[in-house]
Amino acid sequence: MEFTYAKAGVDIEKENEVVKSIVSILGRKNLIEYNGIKIALSTDGVGSKIIVANEMKKWDTIGIDCIAMNVNDLLCIGARPIAFVDYLAMEKMDAMVAKEIAKGLRAGAEMAGVDIIGGETATLPDIIKGMDLAGTAVGIVEKEIPKGIKEGDIMIGLRSNGIHSNGLTLARKVFKENGYSFHDEIDEIGVIGYELLKPTRIYVKEIIELWNNVEIKGIAHITGSGLFKIMRMISKKFKFVIDEPFEPQPIFKVIQKLGNVSNEEMYKTFNMGMGMVVVVEKKEAENALQILNKYMEAKVVGIVKEGKGVEIPKLGIKYS
Numbered sequence: 001m002e003f004t005y006a007k008a009g010v011d012i013e014k015e016n017e018v019v020k021s022i023v024s025i026l027g028r029k030n031l032i033e034y035n036g037i038k039i040a041l042s043t044d045g046v047g048s049k050i051i052v053a054n055e056m057k058k059w060d061t062i063g064i065d066c067i068a069m070n071v072n073d074l075l076c077i078g079a080r081p082i083a084f085v086d087y088l089a090m091e092k093m094d095a096m097v098a099k100e101i102a103k104g105l106r107a108g109a110e111m112a113g114v115d116i117i118g119g120e121t122a123t124l125p126d127i128i129k130g131m132d133l134a135g136t137a138v139g140i141v142e143k144e145i146p147k148g149i150k151e152g153d154i155m156i157g158l159r160s161n162g163i164h165s166n167g168l169t170l171a172r173k174v175f176k177e178n179g180y181s182f183h184d185e186i187d188e189i190g191v192i193g194y195e196l197l198k199p200t201r202i203y204v205k206e207i208i209e210l211w212n213n214v215e216i217k218g219i220a221h222i223t224g225s226g227l228f229k230i231m232r233m234i235s236k237k238f239k240f241v242i243d244e245p246f247e248p249q250p251i252f253k254v255i256q257k258l259g260n261v262s263n264e265e266m267y268k269t270f271n272m273g274m275g276m277v278v279v280v281e282k283k284e285a286e287n288a289l290q291i292l293n294k295y296m297e298a299k300v301v302g303i304v305k306e307g308k309g310v311e312i313p314k315l316g317i318k319y320s
Contacts, residue, residue, distance in 0.1 A: 002259070002260045002261065002262065004170070004261070004265050031077065031079070031141050037140065038079075038140070038141035039079075039138065039139070039140060039141070040074055040077055040079035040138070040139045040140075040141050041074075041136060041137065041138055041139070042070045042071070042073040042074050042136065042137045042139070043070065043134065043135070043136040043137075044066075044069040044070050044073065044134065044135070045066065045069070045132060045133055045134030045135070046062050046065040046066050046069065046133050046134075046165050047165055047166070047168055047169075048168045048169050048172065049062060049065060049165050049168050049196070049197070050062060050130065050131060050132065050133060051130070051168070051172065052168065052172070052182055052193050052196045052197055053197060054130055054131075055181075055182045055183075055193060056182055056183070056193040056194065056197060058100075058193075058194075058197060059097050059100035059101050059104070060100045060101070060103045060104050061104050061197050061198075061199040062101060062104055062133060062197070062199075063086075063101050063102065063103065063104025063105030063106070063107065063108055063133070064104045064105075064107055064108035064111070064199035064200065064202070065104075065108075065164070065165045065199050065200045066086060066104075066105065066108065066133050066134065066135045067084060067105060067108030067109055067111070067112055067114070067135065067137070067202065068108060068112070068164075068165070068199065068200035068201065068202045069165055069200060069223065070084065070135055070136065070137035071084075071112040071114065071137050071139075071202060071204050072200070072202065072203055072204075072221040072223075072275075072276065073137075073221050073223075074137055074139040075203060075204065075207045075208075075219055075221070075276075076145065076219045076220060076221050076232075076233070077141065077145060078141050078142055078143030078144055078145035078211070078216075078219075079139030079140060079141045079142070080139055080140050080141075080142050080204075080208060081112055081113070081114045081137050081138070081139045081204060082114055082115070082138055082139060082140055083114055083115050083116075083117045083137070083138045084105075084109060084112075084114050084115070084116050084117070084135055084136070084137045084138070085116070085117060085118045085119050085120075085135060085136050086105055086116065086119040086120075086133070086134070086135040087119065087120045087121075087122075087133070087134045087135060087136075088101065088119070088120070088121045088122070088131065088132075088133050089121070089122045089123075089124050089127075089128050089131060089132045089133075090121070090122070090123055090124070090128060090130075090131040091123075091124065091125050091128045091129055091130055091131065092123065092125060093121070093123050097131070098121070101133060104199070105135075108199075108202060111202040111204070111205075112202050112204045113204055113205065114137065119135075142211070143211050143216065145211075145216060145217070145218060145219055145233075146217060146218035146219070146233040146234075146279070147217055147218075148217050149217045149218050149233065149234060149238060149279055149304060150238070150304065151238060151304055151305055151306050152281075152282060152303065152304065153217060153279050153280065153281055153282070153303070153304040154279070154280055154281070154282050154284075154285045154300055154302075154303060154304075155240060155242070155277055155278070155279055155300070155301050155302040155303060155304065156277065156278045156279075156280065156285065156288055156289065156292065156298055156299065156300055156301065157245075157246055157274040157276070157277055157298065157299060157300075157301035157302075158201075158203060158206075158274065158275055158276040158277070158278065158292060158296060158297075158298050159201075159246060159273065159274065159275065159296050159297035159298065160201055160222070160246075160249075160271045160273055160274055160275030160276075161198050161199065161200065161201040161275065162195065162198040162249050162251055163195075163196055163198070163249075163251055163252070163270060163271075164198075164199075164200040164201070164223065164271055164275060165200050165223070166223045166224045166226075166269070166270065166271065167224075167226075167269040167270045168196065170255070170259070170261075170269055171196060171251075171255050173259075174255050174258050174259035174261070175192055175255075175258070177259075178258045178259075180192060182196065186254055188250040188251075188253065188254055189250050189251050189254055195251050196251070200275075201275050201296070203221075203275070203276050205295070206291070206292055206294075206295040206296070207219065207276075207278070209291055210278065210288060210291050210292060213287065213291060214280055214284045214287055214288045214291065215280065215281065215284060216278055216279070216280060217279040217280060217281070218233035218234070218277075218278070218279035219233065219276065219277070219278055219279070220232060220233050220276065220277040221275070221276055222271040222274055222275055222276060222277065223271070225268060225269075226266075226267050226268040226269055226270055226271065226272065227242075227267050227268060227310045227312075227317075227319060228268055228310070228319055230277055230310050231309065231310060231319070233279065234304070236308055237306065237308075238304050238305065238306060238307065238308075239304070239305055239306070239307035239308050239309050239310065239311060240277075240302055240304060240309075240310045240311070241302050241303055241304075241305050241310075241311045241313065242301050242302040242310070242311065242312045242313075243301070243302050243303065243313065243314070244299065244300065244301050244302070245272065245273070245274065245301060245312055245314075245315075246272065246273035246274045246297075246299075246301070247273060248266075248270075248272045248273040249273055252266060252270055252272055252273065255270075263312075263315045263316070263317055264317050267312065267315075267317055268319065274301065277301070278292075279304065285300060308320050
């Protein structure tokens with residue numbers, strides 16, 4: 001059987017249709033301006049990663065994911081994250097679990113350099129089965145991003161920490177259908193549940209240092225829908241050609257093998273080892289790499305060319 005994200009229960013195309021429907025009524029702005037200050041907001045949760053946390057009885061990292069999913073998105077529009085509020089809904093309140101989640105939120109806030117200025121809890125036994133964690137981050141816009149992307153610009157990839165907080169529905173389905181529990185071990189990755197709970201990498205400090213020293217033209221946070229996220233920063237006039245993708249971490253290879261998942265499906269569901277992409281002019285690439293490699297593995301992964309969409313030629317992948 002060949003697994004896909006849609007068969008597992010998450011249809012990215014239908015989600016995009018829903019977003020378009022909402023935007024058609026409400027409209028959408030990336031930021032607002034108040035008394036000359038440009039302010040941006042981002043809201044997101046940790047999705048079905050909570051199911052893994054509950055099964056493993058380990059809740060001290062999902063708060064990091066909640067912070068990361070929001071602050072990383074703010075960076076993509078040139079906003080420095082400054083504050084965060086969280087929302088925890090539970091079927092039945094559990095102080096011990098809430099305390100463990102708070103540990104992760106505090107750690108994530110420290111990594112991102114933000115203050116948690118408030119939050120909300122709700123007991124919803126008729127709606128929530130288990131719990132849900134989400135939050136909203138506020139940022140001050142310091143850079144105009146994306147801006148001025150053109151043919152010949154260089155794409156630099158930043159290494160991810162693993163699966164992060166996307167594609168967990170497909171991952172869980174693959175392991176379950178192959179008879180694994182989250183407590184089982186697989187040679188390549190160790191205990192499945194602990195590997196899936198590795199928190200989303202927070203890129204704030206390195207990206208801010210980067211844009212203080214290098215002209216950044218675009219940033220993409222590779223989350224749900226994988227490489228499709230890159231298309232948000234590239235106009236219809238250009239395409240992003242990934243000549244040298246990262247070697248995916250073992251977790252992705254295990255999921256692909258067990259689920260008989262195609263390359264095309266993997267790269268539009270998971271980050272596949274690359275958590276963020278930065279676009280710079282060719283002359284800025286070396287300086288950018290020197291800054292980024294102080295913090296993590298970063299490398300030139302591709303180039304901007306005329307056309308449309310995203311391509312990985314060596315894997316025969318084309319998205320448009």
